[in-house]
Amino acid sequence: MSYIVQQRFGQDRVHVYVVDSHRVEGRTYPVQKRVYLGVLDQEASELLLGRSCSEPTAELVALLQAKGISYSGRKRLLRERETVLKTLTSCHDVELGRVSLLARLASDSGLHGSLIRAFGEQDAQRILAAASFACCEGGALCRLEDWADDTSLRDADLSLSPSSVTRLLQHLGEHSDLRNDFFRAWFKASGNPKAMISDTTSISSYAEKLCLAEWGHNRDGEHLPQVNLNVVYSRETHLPLFYRLIHGSVADVTTLINTSRAITKLGLSAYTFSLDRGFFSAENLHYLHNEKLGFTIGVPVSNNREAERLLDKNRLKFRSFKSIVTFDDTTLHHAADTYVVTKHGRKGEKDSWFAATAHLFLNKSERARQERELAELLHGIMTDFSRTSFSTLEDAQAWLTAIAGKSKADLFSVRKATRGLREEGDCAAISKEGDFQLCVAEKTYAATMKNLGMFMVLNSDREADAEQTLRDNRSRDCQEKVFDILKNSTGNDRLRSAGDDSVEGRLFLAFIAVTLFKLLENALRKADLLGHVSVNKALDQARKLRAVAHADGSRIVAEVPIKVREIFEVVAPGLLTALAVDPGSATATARRWQKNVVTSKR
Known part of the structure; x- marks a missing residue:
C-alpha cells in the first residue's frame, strides 16, 4: 500500500514523501519505506519536484491528487521564469506554416477529433504535435521540444520534454483500449470504407530485449531481428485505417484472419480486401468466403495444381488477338476461368470448396x-x-x-x-x-x-472484368508507398526502444504521422498538383510562413511569398485568412496554375 505524507520542516517549508507500506514475513508490524518527492508550494498546493527525483508515474500523480496536491511538471518554475522573461523581452520569431497546415488537414479529415475522443484534448494535442514533427523532420523525438519552441506550438503550453514524450509513448503502448477507441472513431470519420488493402512489412530492431523482435523474412534484406507491422489501408480515402504489431517470425499468410476479425470487431463490415499472393491459402479464402467478404488476391503459380491446370488449359487462348487488353499503356493477354478453392477437411471431415473467377494474364514484354x-x-x-x-x-x-x-x-x-x-x-x-x-x-x-511473364489474380466478384481486376490488384502499390513513408520519411526504419509498450506507442505516432503525410498528398492530388509539387516540397514551402510574436500576445505575420500563398489556397482554402494573411491574387493564380498542370493521370 502506498500513500502520501507531508512533513513540516522549519516554519515555512513542507516536504512531501511517498510511503510504501508492506508486510514482511516474521515481523509483527508492516515495514515502511519513504521516498522524498520534493517541496510543497503551499499557496498553489502544488508539488515542486526535487532536483534529484525522477518524474512521478501516473499512479503517483493520482495519489498526489487524492491528497489535494497538484503537479504540472518539473519545469513549472522554469516556465514561470520564461513567462517573466517574455514580458521583459520584446518579441520572438515562430513558424506558423507547417504546423497550421497539418492541423487544418487533421481537423477537416476528422483525425484530430478521433484523437480527442480516444485520448482527451491535452494528449490529442501532444500526439498531433509529435506526429507533425515526425512528418516534417523525421528525427529523434528527443528533439521535439526544441522544434516546437520554434513553431506556433510554443504558446500551446504542451509538455513535450523528452521525459514527457517517453511517458506519452509508454501510455499509448499500455492502453490498447484507447487505441481501439481511436480506430473506431477514425473508421467513422473515414466513412466506414468498404475497399481495403492489407499488407505487412518488417521493421528491423537493434533492441535485444524486445519481446516482439524475432528472426524472420526481412523485407529490407538486413541480418537483424524484426517486428512485423500489418497495416490496413483504404482504397477509397487513400489513407491508412488500422495497424497492428506482430511477432517478427510470424508468416504473412497466418495474419489475415486475425486482422479481419480485429477490424470487424471495431465496426467495419461488408468490406473487400486487395491482397498479394503472400496471403494466399485455402483457409484464408474460405474464411473470407464464409464471412461474405470480397477479395482480390494474387495466386502463386508454382506448386499449385489448380493454377497450373488453368494455365495449361488456357495457354492457347493467349495466341488470339481477342485476348489482348490494355492497362496503363501496357499490352497484356487475358483469359478468365473458374478456380476451385478446395479446403481439405480434418480426419473424418469432408473437403469443402467454392468457386471464384481466376483472371490469367500474359505480359510478353515482361x-x-x-x-x-x-x-x-x-x-x-x-x-x-x-x-x-x-x-x-x-x-x-x-x-x-x-x-x-x-x-x-x-x-x-x-x-x-x-x-x-x-x-x-x-x-x-x-x-x-x-x-x-x-x-x-x-x-x-x-x-x-x-510460366514466365504469366500471373493470375483471383476475384470473388464474378462481374468484374479484366481491367477492374487489374486495377484492384495494382492498387496495392500505394500501400508500398505508405511503408516507404513510414520507414524513410518519418524516421522509423529502425527500432531502438527496449520495451514492447514503448515500441507500440512509437509506431502509433508513426501511424498518425503517415496519415498526416497522406492527407497532404491527397489534397495535392485533388488539386491536380501532385505531379508538380511533392509533399516534401509543399512542406518546405509552408515553413516560410512565419510570424513575430510580441509579449502582449499579438502576432505580426511576415511577408509570405506568392508560391506559399498559392499552395495554402489550393490545399487549405481560407487558412491564410484565419492566420490574418491576405491571400491577394494567390487564389486566382492557383486556379490558373491548376489548369496548366499536366499530370501523369491525364
Whole structure:
C-alpha cells in the first residue's frame, strides 16, 4: 500500500514523501519505506519536484491528487521564469506554416477529433504535435521540444520534454483500449470504407530485449531481428485505417484472419480486401468466403495444381488477338476461368470448396525480359564455375547453392566430369581442374520457362472484368508507398526502444504521422498538383510562413511569398485568412496554375 505524507520542516517549508507500506514475513508490524518527492508550494498546493527525483508515474500523480496536491511538471518554475522573461523581452520569431497546415488537414479529415475522443484534448494535442514533427523532420523525438519552441506550438503550453514524450509513448503502448477507441472513431470519420488493402512489412530492431523482435523474412534484406507491422489501408480515402504489431517470425499468410476479425470487431463490415499472393491459402479464402467478404488476391503459380491446370488449359487462348487488353499503356493477354478453392477437411471431415473467377494474364514484354535475364544468369554461373577449383563433389554443390541460391540451384546438376554429355544438357561447364562439370537441367529449365511473364489474380466478384481486376490488384502499390513513408520519411526504419509498450506507442505516432503525410498528398492530388509539387516540397514551402510574436500576445505575420500563398489556397482554402494573411491574387493564380498542370493521370 502506498500513500502520501507531508512533513513540516522549519516554519515555512513542507516536504512531501511517498510511503510504501508492506508486510514482511516474521515481523509483527508492516515495514515502511519513504521516498522524498520534493517541496510543497503551499499557496498553489502544488508539488515542486526535487532536483534529484525522477518524474512521478501516473499512479503517483493520482495519489498526489487524492491528497489535494497538484503537479504540472518539473519545469513549472522554469516556465514561470520564461513567462517573466517574455514580458521583459520584446518579441520572438515562430513558424506558423507547417504546423497550421497539418492541423487544418487533421481537423477537416476528422483525425484530430478521433484523437480527442480516444485520448482527451491535452494528449490529442501532444500526439498531433509529435506526429507533425515526425512528418516534417523525421528525427529523434528527443528533439521535439526544441522544434516546437520554434513553431506556433510554443504558446500551446504542451509538455513535450523528452521525459514527457517517453511517458506519452509508454501510455499509448499500455492502453490498447484507447487505441481501439481511436480506430473506431477514425473508421467513422473515414466513412466506414468498404475497399481495403492489407499488407505487412518488417521493421528491423537493434533492441535485444524486445519481446516482439524475432528472426524472420526481412523485407529490407538486413541480418537483424524484426517486428512485423500489418497495416490496413483504404482504397477509397487513400489513407491508412488500422495497424497492428506482430511477432517478427510470424508468416504473412497466418495474419489475415486475425486482422479481419480485429477490424470487424471495431465496426467495419461488408468490406473487400486487395491482397498479394503472400496471403494466399485455402483457409484464408474460405474464411473470407464464409464471412461474405470480397477479395482480390494474387495466386502463386508454382506448386499449385489448380493454377497450373488453368494455365495449361488456357495457354492457347493467349495466341488470339481477342485476348489482348490494355492497362496503363501496357499490352497484356487475358483469359478468365473458374478456380476451385478446395479446403481439405480434418480426419473424418469432408473437403469443402467454392468457386471464384481466376483472371490469367500474359505480359510478353515482361516474359522476354525475364527470359533474357535468366539466360544471362545461367551463363554467368557457368562461367564462374569454369574458373573455380573444387576438391569434392559436395564442395561444388555447396558453391552452386551459395552462388545461385536455392531456387536457381535446381536449374543445374553437378557431377563428376565424364567424356560424353548426357541428355540432361547439351551445354556444360568444366571446373578449372577438370574434375567436375555443371550442366543445365533441361526439364527444370523448360518448366521454369513455361510460366514466365504469366500471373493470375483471383476475384470473388464474378462481374468484374479484366481491367477492374487489374486495377484492384495494382492498387496495392500505394500501400508500398505508405511503408516507404513510414520507414524513410518519418524516421522509423529502425527500432531502438527496449520495451514492447514503448515500441507500440512509437509506431502509433508513426501511424498518425503517415496519415498526416497522406492527407497532404491527397489534397495535392485533388488539386491536380501532385505531379508538380511533392509533399516534401509543399512542406518546405509552408515553413516560410512565419510570424513575430510580441509579449502582449499579438502576432505580426511576415511577408509570405506568392508560391506559399498559392499552395495554402489550393490545399487549405481560407487558412491564410484565419492566420490574418491576405491571400491577394494567390487564389486566382492557383486556379490558373491548376489548369496548366499536366499530370501523369491525364
